[in-house]
Amino acid sequence: MKNFFIKLSPILIIILVSMAMVTKANTAERVVGQLPEAYLTLYATEKKEGSLTTDLTNFTLKVKGHTYFFSRWMNVPNPTYYPELYYSDVNNDGKKEIIIVLTTGTGSGVVLQEVHVFHENNGDLVEVLVDNPVAIINKNVKTKSSNTEAVITIDNNKTKINFEELGIVPAHISENVGFGNKLKFKVIDDKLVAIVDASIAPTGGGLGEIHIAYMFKDNMYQAEEIKFIPFWKLEFY
The missing domain is CATH 2.40.128 (Lipocalin)
Incomplete structure (x- = not known):
């Protein structure tokens, strides 16, 4: 009876050992x-x-x-x-x-x-499918800001936020209101809700949150209600 041996090159041996290590590390x-x-x-x-x-x-x-x-x-x-x-x-x-x-x-x-x-x-x-909350905000939320305040508008509802009252340092203020540093999903009272922060500065510039309640329509979850809750009215989940 003849014995057959397959000679592996050193490079191939290293590759096989590395693959085994990766597999072991991920199991x-x-x-x-x-x-x-x-x-x-x-x-x-x-x-x-x-x-x-x-x-x-x-x-x-x-x-x-x-x-x-x-x-x-x-x-x-x-x-x-x-x-x-x-x-x-x-x-x-x-x-x-x-x-x-x-x-x-x-x-x-x-x-x-x-x-x-x-x-x-x-x-x-x-x-x-669940509609992307940031895309929903881009379609439905309008913002305007100056050196002293920001205005967030959803439909005909406008909320003005005074930066000084929130202790936001003027030197840190960004050009536009930003959304999405915090993007969370919760189920509240049998409603799927996306919670997206609104800020005017990279740190210490929180203005509040956009809350999007979803409904099931046309075989996907779409926005049913969108509202802005200013920082001083927030209930933290």
């Missing part, structure tokens, strides 16, 4: 969320660089015996910002939907989230 799967009422468990893989976890990725969603994979989902690794799960009738059809909120970015004064809404259809889950 620390863990539970990152549960909804007992919906018989739902959400798993994710910890992506590591050395000893540090850089992202949660390669998500697996198990619901009532069904398994769904989401290789492109990403969440920051900080347990404080693990995915938020909701089970609520957000489209007012008498049945509850599954809502998963991922936190894709955090930093100094920054929290960025994305939302995934699933309808149940004959025992299967179907993801439904």
Whole structure:
């Protein structure tokens, strides 16, 4: 009997070992969320660089015996910002939907989230599109600012914000009101709500928040109500 051996080049050996190390580094799967009422468990893989976890990725969603994979989902690794799960009738059809909120970015004064809404259809889950809140703001919110105040207009409702009253330093003021350093999603009273901050300065320039309540229309979630809440009237969630 003859023995056959395949001779590998040193470069190929290094590549194979590196691939094995990467695979091993990315296989620390863990539970990152549960909804007992919906018989739902959400798993994710910890992506590591050395000893540090850089992202949660390669998500697996198990619901009532069904398994769904989401290789492109990403969440920051900080347990404080693990995915938020909701089970609520957000489209007012008498049945509850599954809502998963991922936190894709955090930093100094920054929290960025994305939302995934699933309808149940004959025992299967179907993801439904949610209109981008920043695009909604760009279409429906008008702003104007000077060195002393900003005016935010939605439909015919105008809100004036005096910078001095909020303690905003004039030297730090930007040319225009900015949106989106904080972009969050919540389910409040069976309504899907996007919460987007409004600011006039990179730091210490918070003016308030735009709240967008969604409704289900034309097979997607669209803005039903848009309102600006100035800083002094905010209830922090």
